[in-house]
Amino acid sequence: MRILVVEDEQVLCQQIQDFFTQKGFAVDVAHNGTDGLHIGNEYPLDIAVIDIGLPDFSGVELIKQLRQKNKAFPILILTARTRWQDKVEGLDAGADDYLVKPFYFEELLARVNALIRRSVGNAHPVLTCKNIELNSVSQEVFVDKQKLELTAFEYKVLEYLMFHQGEVISKATLTEHIYNEDYDRDSNVLEVFIGRLRKKLDPEGKTDPIETLRGRGYRIGE
Amino acid sequence: MAIAFAVMALVLEQGFRKSAEQALQERLQVQIYALLSVAELLPNGRLKISDEFLHEPRLATPGSGLYAFVHKKNGVMIWRSASALGLKNSLNTDPKPGESLFVRQLDEPSRFALQYDIIWEGDSGKEYEFIVTIAEEARFLDQQIETFRQTLYYWLLIFAVFFLIILFAVIRWGLRPLREIGNDLHAIEQGEIEFLKGSYSSELQLLAHNLNGLINSERAHLTRYRNTLADLAHSLKTPLAILRGCLEAGDKIVSSRETIQNQVDRMNDIVEYQLQSAAAKGQKQISGRIVVLPVLEKIIHSLEKVYGNKNIRFELVIPEHFSMCCDEGDFYEIAGNLLDNACKWCKSKIKITIPNNCHYNYSCLSIEDDGPGIALENLDNILKRGVRADQNIDGHGIGLAVVNELVNLMGGTLKGEKSQELGGMKWVISIEQRCGE
Numbered sequence: 001m002r003i004l005v006v007e008d009e010q011v012l013c014q015q016i017q018d019f020f021t022q023k024g025f026a027v028d029v030a031h032n033g034t035d036g037l038h039i040g041n042e043y044p045l046d047i048a049v050i051d052i053g054l055p056d057f058s059g060v061e062l063i064k065q066l067r068q069k070n071k072a073f074p075i076l077i078l079t080a081r082t083r084w085q086d087k088v089e090g091l092d093a094g095a096d097d098y099l100v101k102p103f104y105f106e107e108l109l110a111r112v113n114a115l116i117r118r119s120v121g122n123a124h125p126v127l128t129c130k131n132i133e134l135n136s137v138s139q140e141v142f143v144d145k146q147k148l149e150l151t152a153f154e155y156k157v158l159e160y161l162m163f164h165q166g167e168v169i170s171k172a173t174l175t176e177h178i179y180n181e182d183y184d185r186d187s188n189v190l191e192v193f194i195g196r197l198r199k200k201l202d203p204e205g206k207t208d209p210i211e212t213l214r215g216r217g218y219r220i221g222e
Numbered sequence: 223m224a225i226a227f228a229v230m231a232l233v234l235e236q237g238f239r240k241s242a243e244q245a246l247q248e249r250l251q252v253q254i255y256a257l258l259s260v261a262e263l264l265p266n267g268r269l270k271i272s273d274e275f276l277h278e279p280r281l282a283t284p285g286s287g288l289y290a291f292v293h294k295k296n297g298v299m300i301w302r303s304a305s306a307l308g309l310k311n312s313l314n315t316d317p318k319p320g321e322s323l324f325v326r327q328l329d330e331p332s333r334f335a336l337q338y339d340i341i342w343e344g345d346s347g348k349e350y351e352f353i354v355t356i357a358e359e360a361r362f363l364d365q366q367i368e369t370f371r372q373t374l375y376y377w378l379l380i381f382a383v384f385f386l387i388i389l390f391a392v393i394r395w396g397l398r399p400l401r402e403i404g405n406d407l408h409a410i411e412q413g414e415i416e417f418l419k420g421s422y423s424s425e426l427q428l429l430a431h432n433l434n435g436l437i438n439s440e441r442a443h444l445t446r447y448r449n450t451l452a453d454l455a456h457s458l459k460t461p462l463a464i465l466r467g468c469l470e471a472g473d474k475i476v477s478s479r480e481t482i483q484n485q486v487d488r489m490n491d492i493v494e495y496q497l498q499s500a501a502a503k504g505q506k507q508i509s510g511r512i513v514v515l516p517v518l519e520k521i522i523h524s525l526e527k528v529y530g531n532k533n534i535r536f537e538l539v540i541p542e543h544f545s546m547c548c549d550e551g552d553f554y555e556i557a558g559n560l561l562d563n564a565c566k567w568c569k570s571k572i573k574i575t576i577p578n579n580c581h582y583n584y585s586c587l588s589i590e591d592d593g594p595g596i597a598l599e600n601l602d603n604i605l606k607r608g609v610r611a612d613q614n615i616d617g618h619g620i621g622l623a624v625v626n627e628l629v630n631l632m633g634g635t636l637k638g639e640k641s642q643e644l645g646g647m648k649w650v651i652s653i654e655q656r657c658g659e
Contacts, residue, residue, distance in 0.1 A: 082494055084521065084558030085551055091524035098528070102490055114531060123531050 001116055001160065002026045002177045004048040006036035006062065007078065008055050016049065019105050020112075024139060024152050024159075026180040033057040040066045044176045045073045047116055049108070052079040052090060060093045067094035074115035078103070113137060120163045127162040129221045130207060134162045148200055153178065157193050158201075158220075161210065165221035168213055194218060227382050231374060238370045242363055243334070247324045250336035253278055253356040257290055263342050267350045273304055281305050287359040289333070295351040311355055313337065319351060332360040399423045403430060410437065450500035457492045461485040491620055498555060498624045511545040511657060512553050514587065518574060521558050529565045537573040544576065546585040547657040552628050559621035560589045560649050567593030568646060577650055584634070585655050590641035590648035601638045629653065 003025045007013040013029055020027045028043065030036035033054045040048060040062075048066075052059040063075055074096040079086065087098050096118075097111050113136055117123060125137040133142040139155060141148045150158065156178040161169060171190055194210060201209050211219045260275040269292055273282050280286035281303040289306035293299050297313055310329060317323050317339040324336050335357035342350050399422050409415045417437065418430045464485045515538075522536050546553065564572045568591035580586035596604060605626040622636075629636045634653035641648035 082498060083551065084554040087558070088520050088524045088554065091527055092520065096527050096530075100494075102486070118530055 001046040001156070001163075002028065002044065002180065003112065004028045004030065004036065004039055004043075004045050004050075006030045006033070006048065006054065006059065007051040008032060008053070009051070016105075016108070019109070023109060024156055026156070026178055028180045031055075033059070033062040036062050037065055040071055041069055044173065045071075046177060047073055047112055047119075048075045049112065050075055050077050050095070052077055052081065052086070060090050063090070063093045063095050072119075074119045076108075076111055076115060110137070116163070122163065127165075129162055129165055130209060132158075132162070132201060132209060134159060136163075143201055150197070150200065153189075154193055154197050154200070157190070158197055161218060161220040166219065168217045168219050170217035174218065223382075223386075227378055231378055234374055235367070235371055238374075239367055242366055242370075243324075246334055246358065246363055247336060250324070250334070250356045250358065251322065251338075253281075253288070253290070254336060254338045254354050257281075257354060257356065258340070261292075263344055263350065265344070265346075267344065267348070269301060269342070269350075269352060271301055276303070287362060289355075289357045291355040291357070293353040293355070295339075295353065300352075311335070311357065313353060313355075317353065326360060327357065333357040334360055334363060399426050403433075407433070447500055450496045454492065454496040457496070458489055461489045461492075495620050495623065498620075499627055510547075510549070512548050512550050513543060513545045514553065514557070515540050515542055515544065517550070517553055518557055518561075521554070521561055525561055525565050532565070532568075533570060534565060534568060535571050537571070537575075539573070539575040540587075541576075544585075546587070546653050547655065548632060548653055552632075556625050556628055556651060557587075557589075559625045560651075563621055563649075564589055564591040564593070564647070567591055569593060571644055573641075573644060580652065583655055584652040586650060586652045588648055588650045590644050591646040592641075592644040593646035595640055595645070595647045596638065598640075604638070605636070625649075625651070 001024075003020055005013060005016050005020070005027060007016060007029070008031050010031065013031065017027045017029050028039050028045070030039055033056045036048075036050065036054070039045075050059045050062055054062065059077055059079075063077070066075070075094065076097045076099060077090045077095045078099055078101060079090065080101045081087075082100055090098055096115055099108055099111060113125065117125060117136065125135060127134045127136065131144045133145075134140075135142075136159060139159075141150055141155065141158065157174065160174060160177050175190055194212075198208070198210055201207075209220055213219060256277040257271065260271060260277070262270045264270055271292070276282055278288065280288040281290050283305055284307050286305045288303075289309060289311070290301075290303040291299060291306060291311040292301040293311070293313060299311065302309070302311070312327060312329060317337060319339050319341045322336055322338050324334070327333050327335050335355050338354045338356075340352050340354060342352060344350065403418065403422065403426060406415065406418050410417070417434050422430050462485075465482060468481050468485075518538060518540065522538065526534065526536070548556070561572070561574075571592040573588075573590050575588055575590075577586050577588045604622055626636045629651050632653050634651060637650045637652075639648050639650070640646075
């Protein structure tokens with residue numbers, strides 16, 4: 001999943017970036033509203049975490065501008081302001097959740113995951129498809145109740161496909177959502193991941209969980 | 223006031239002028255009759271007037287300023303008085319017989335003239351029409367008016383100055399109570415007195431009372447800020463001391479980590495509580511009233527987003543114009559914290575209503591949920607800062623403690639009980655109806 005973090009406090013921003021990278025997210029960062037707006041408009045994001053107190057214009061204003069551009073990805077606001085009027089103002093502007101500083105990183109992760117699941121219509125953290133079970137909280141994958149070991153990028157690919165079961169996901173879209181802006185991408189690597197995933201999910205070649213639609217992309221489920 | 227005096231002077235002057243012109247016209251009319259009384263119509267139709275028979279000696283004196291002329295109807299002058307030697311007389315319009323016309327002539331010298339058209343019947347029965355004119359130089363009337371004007375302006379000026387002095391004295395005396403209040407307010411600023419205590423006029427008593435209320439409120443606010451800062455500083459010292467101890471006990475890393483976590487949580491709770499407490503207005507004297515329904519709807523709309531997974535059903539049974547005596551920001555805190563708490567604990571239902579058993583002097587609001595509720599014996603502790611009913615869900619204790627403090631500051635109450643309808647927790651806030659008491 002691809003996440004945008006907009007936070008002007010550099011140390012905190014780095015901490016959040018490192019945390020989410022460790023959790024398997026592709027993380028884009030911005031330190032002000034202008035950069036945040038640019039990234040939000042240009043790249044396909046799955047979620048954004050936005051600080052309210054930004055140097056050029058407020059996080060609330062950034063949220064309003066993103067929503068005016070019909071950017072529908074969920075937004076979680078980080079705020080030091082505990083007043084309810086401020087929280088309501090942020091949520092009214094288009095945010096979907098808030099977290100007051102200082103916060104627990106695990107709580108931030110839980111809320112981010114909940115918002116992503118809700119945005120694709122999945123309230124439950126465990127996604128299932130045929131004999132595959134993926135727990136988006138613990139990031140564990142089971143096939144026929146047997147735990148499967150996946151690399152970080154294999155997990156990211158599978159998670160994105162499972163979140164969008166039944167949808168045809170193009171190579172470009174998949175690439176956009178598992179890599180951040182700065183990552184040096186190689187489109188052939190994705191095919192390697194898909195190949196490896198197929199082998200791990202279906203070693204005997206019986207179920208073929210990931211379907212390749214030539215010229216269009218990949219699909220899981222249906 | 224200057225304009226009023228100017229208008230008054232103008233009106234009086236105009237009135238005098240008209241009166242003087244009227245009097246002149248009457249005098250000239252008398253002169254015409256006197257002239258006609260000594261006039262004789264000759265058989266050839268001419269009018270004979272002998273100077274020695276004129277009643278008015280000025281008519282016989284050249285340059286006297288009073289002149290008489292007789293014209294035929296065709297405008298030909300047939301007689302003029304000795305005083306009018308060398309002067310012309312212009313007939314302004316064509317009067318009808320028996321008509322008088324009073325005009326100001328612009329001939330040199332300028333004069334006021336009364337022209338009278340008469341028809342004189344001779345012995346033979348033939349009628350002869352004449353226009354008799356008596357004129358007086360305008361300088362006499364103008365002189366009169368000028369004298370009047372000077373006298374008028376002189377006395378009006380004296381009166382205006384006198385009036386201004388009286389007005390100034392009355393205003394100074396009338397505003398004395400306001401100056402007293404101003405001086406007393408300055409004394410409060412200087413710290414010489416604490417409240418407005420003077421014996422002010424009855425009209426200013428209400429102002430003094432309200433100012434004292436405002437001073438009270440601001441003083442209480444300032445005191446609360448000072449106390450909050452002091453509380454905050456003192457409260458943070460202990461966790462800071464503990465953290466320092468952790469740094470110095472460098473070899474016990476595992477227990478230090480847990481201690482650091484606990485102390486960080488504790489410091490966070492202290493900061494959050496004191497921040498919310500300091501920001502509260504609390505004093506209902508200057509809070510005003512707030513219509514609660516729009517605020518509740520906004521908060522519910524926000525909470526529906528945050529707790530989207532729970533699909534909570536909110537039942538809002540509040541009349542559209544129901545209001546409470548409370549600052550808007552404080553009401554956001556009260557309602558936001560109570561509703562957030564209800565969302566955390568409920569299964570799926572929350573109801574917001576006005577309870578039936580509310581005292582008539584109070585405005586009440588109740589928020590209830592279908593969650594597990596809180597044991598009655600724990601209720602008192604819950605409202606104290608930092609005590610949490612269930613450590614698994616964050617932020618329970620701080621929110622309710624803040625609500626409790628806010629409501630108490632307003633002279634109201636926060637009561638918790640079991641919800642008979644939904645089975646969970648029911649919180650009822652009661653705030654006095656009347657603001658500013």
